[in-house]
Amino acid sequence: MKEFQGKSLSWELRDGVLELALHREPCNEIGSVTLEDLEKFATALQTVEGEAHAAIIYSSLKCGFSAGADLRELYRRSHEMDGKSAVEGVREFLERTHRVMNIIDGASLTTIAAVHGVTFGGGFELALVCDLIIADKMARFCFPELRLGLIPGFGGIPRLKRDLGNAVVRDLLLTGRSFNATKAQQIGLVSQVVGEGESLRAARATAAQLKKFDRQTAMTAKQFIKPIPYDDLKMEIDLFCELYMQPAVEEGLRKFVESSDAQPYLP
Numbered sequence: 001m002k003e004f005q006g007k008s009l010s011w012e013l014r015d016g017v018l019e020l021a022l023h024r025e026p027c028n029e030i031g032s033v034t035l036e037d038l039e040k041f042a043t044a045l046q047t048v049e050g051e052a053h054a055a056i057i058y059s060s061l062k063c064g065f066s067a068g069a070d071l072r073e074l075y076r077r078s079h080e081m082d083g084k085s086a087v088e089g090v091r092e093f094l095e096r097t098h099r100v101m102n103i104i105d106g107a108s109l110t111t112i113a114a115v116h117g118v119t120f121g122g123g124f125e126l127a128l129v130c131d132l133i134i135a136d137k138m139a140r141f142c143f144p145e146l147r148l149g150l151i152p153g154f155g156g157i158p159r160l161k162r163d164l165g166n167a168v169v170r171d172l173l174l175t176g177r178s179f180n181a182t183k184a185q186q187i188g189l190v191s192q193v194v195g196e197g198e199s200l201r202a203a204r205a206t207a208a209q210l211k212k213f214d215r216q217t218a219m220t221a222k223q224f225i226k227p228i229p230y231d232d233l234k235m236e237i238d239l240f241c242e243l244y245m246q247p248a249v250e251e252g253l254r255k256f257v258e259s260s261d262a263q264p265y266l267p
Helices: 032-048 071-080 083-105 120-127 144-148 157-163 164-173 181-186 199-210 213-223 230-245 249-260
Strands: 004-006 008-016 017-024 054-060 064-066 110-115 118-121 132-136 140-142 193-194
Touching: 004 032, 008 032, 017 032, 032 083, 054 064, 054 199, 064 071, 064 110, 071 083, 071 249, 083 120, 083 140, 083 230, 110 120, 110 199, 120 140, 120 157, 132 181, 132 199, 144 164, 144 249, 157 164, 157 230, 181 193, 199 249
Parallel strands: 017 054, 054 110, 064 118, 110 132, 118 140, 132 193
Antiparallel strands: 004 008, 008 017
């Protein structure tokens, strides 16, 4: 499949570059609808790897890259099911999400996240599976899960530990505060910072540069420097499900759902 138009995202393969555009209002929240489309993308990614040398993931929405997991859906799940069924449903959702993230993480081509604006929670985790993150100067990165009584559940902790120093990981996870693009580049999270609205253009230029080099060499280097931390990822799912049962989570989700703020996901 060379192109796809879904409810939450679309993609197109052109000149050896697979471009995925996120476009689910209000800010690319990752729930069951988006996950189904991402699963289709993961399947397509494996199919076209031989024809593509790079993949770019970006958002076509003004708000930013992604506000993270669909917390309203998570809240409904906790109220429509009994405790045990709700946790089982959450675990299944996380395991499906991890399978998608691992496929993107381990793809034989080079993956680039072109981000702007809000890059929070699960959206941050989607960017982290990519080999390179190119951010415009207005991008902000955050794990706001702490205020919900949760930890990141889409693989953020193990991938941050893989890519950054533990001091930075603790700062993001324990304070819940956000980093701007300049700080993200200083700590090694972002490879390039560009002008506002320029991240996709820069990602396309980078993808064109990658085409000049031997594909097998790039793939070998990637496998060597970017191992997937499978054991830690499994532990993260277990910890998330354990925390999900705590009263603080229901209260945090309730406050989020009932918030009248235009952007309740902001810390």
